[in-house]
Amino acid sequence: MADTVPVIERVRDDVWSLAMPMPRGHLPYSLLSLLRDRDGGLHIVDPGWDTDENWTRFVDAVAGIGASLTDIRSLVSTHLHPDHLGMAERIRAATGAPLQLHAAEQDALDAQEKNPWTDESVARQLDDWGVPVERRDGLTGFASNAPTSRWVTADRLVADGERLDIPGFDLIVEWTPGHTPGSICLRDDARGILLTGDHVLPTMHAGLGLGGATANNALADYLGALERVSAFADHEVLPGHGYRFTGLAERTHAHAEHHRRRTSEVRAVLAGHGELSTWEIATRLSWTAGWENLRGFFVFSALSQTAMHRDYARGTPGVE
Numbered sequence: 678m679a680d681t682v683p684v685i686e687r688v689r690d691d692v693w694s695l696a697m698p699m700p701r702g703h704l705p706y707s708l709l710s711l712l713r714d715r716d717g718g719l720h721i722v723d724p725g726w727d728t729d730e731n732w733t734r735f736v737d738a739v740a741g742i743g744a745s746l747t748d749i750r751s752l753v754s755t756h757l758h759p760d761h762l763g764m765a766e767r768i769r770a771a772t773g774a775p776l777q778l779h780a781a782e783q784d785a786l787d788a789q790e791k792n793p794w795t796d797e798s799v800a801r802q803l804d805d806w807g808v809p810v811e812r813r814d815g816l817t818g819f820a821s822n823a824p825t826s827r828w829v830t831a832d833r834l835v836a837d838g839e840r841l842d843i844p845g846f847d848l849i850v851e852w853t854p855g856h857t858p859g860s861i862c863l864r865d866d867a868r869g870i871l872l873t874g875d876h877v878l879p880t881m882h883a884g885l886g887l888g889g890a891t892a893n894n895a896l897a898d899y900l901g902a903l904e905r906v907s908a909f910a911d912h913e914v915l916p917g918h919g920y921r922f923t924g925l926a927e928r929t930h931a932h933a934e935h936h937r938r939r940t941s942e943v944r945a946v947l948a949g950h951g952e953l954s955t956w957e958i959a960t961r962l963s964w965t966a967g968w969e970n971l972r973g974f975f976v977f978s979a980l981s982q983t984a985m986h987r988d989y990a991r992g993t994p995g996v997e
């Protein structure tokens with residue numbers, strides 16, 4: 678809460694939380710979890726951003742809890758973003774520990790690898806959204822500047838409800854799509870913890886649909902997945918950023934309300950007009966920084982969130 682990068686914290690007897698700074702990120706750090714199993718093996722959840730500084734930080738942390746790299750038995754990432762998956766390959770290469778991802782997340786990574794953004798595909802997307810030609814400066818360059826996830830292939834794909842192979846833990850996979858198609862949370866009822874990645878965060882509302890195009894509406898998926906984890910109201914939340922907290926039901930409610938308000942706003946804009954392009958809808962919405970001040974990636978992101986809310990508004994009845 679002090680807005681500094683915290684030192685490693687022992688969260689339970691056999692669970693530690695390690696902040697991993699994000700050099701190019703818009704947040705100061707992500708949180709990596711270290712789990713020590715009954716046999717002394719270590720299991721890593723959400724390896725952080727891949728930098729030499731973070732590697733040293735990670736190796737020091739492992740030594741600091743009296744272990745070594747040879748104790749590492751498995752890796753799992755809650756989703757494909759570079760602040761959660763980035764260092765997985767380096768840890769895997771150094772230890773041989775298998776990397777686990779949800780099957781839908783591997784599919785999303787594969788799709789990004791096969792169809793990366795190019796100047797042409799970005800231009801087609803901007804046409805689709807109805808972006809005026811005079812506002813495309815800095816948007817078409819998006820393709821070459823976008824922070825993309827490096828392509829990796831998981832050693833094991835995990836499924837909803839599955840128990841991870843960590844002796845002495847009952848760490849269960851909860852498939853919580855929305856932020857990305859194969860985002861997962863991990864829950865351990867005995868320890869009363871829920872590792873949420875970016876699905877539930879203490880201080881911000883994560884963007885949705887940030888893992889590439891999907892057949893389903895990311896907002897619809899997300900609202901369902903929030904409902905689902907809210908059942909574990911007494912668990913302590915170990916999020917992917919910020920700090921651990923209790924009060925999961927209140928927080929999931931706040932996330933849902935945030936997005937529902939946005940959908941209502943989009944619905945109100947649509948009601949007052951005939952056909953509007955995504956661009957035209959976005960210019961009529963309220964933006965914290967002010968629409969005119971958004972640039973580059975943030976315009977791109979704002980337009981994709983607007984399109985998602987419009988599609989959701991069209992597919993669901995309005996709330997009085």
Ligand SMILES: [Zn+2]
Nearest residue numbers: 756758856875
């Ligand atoms: Zn993320």
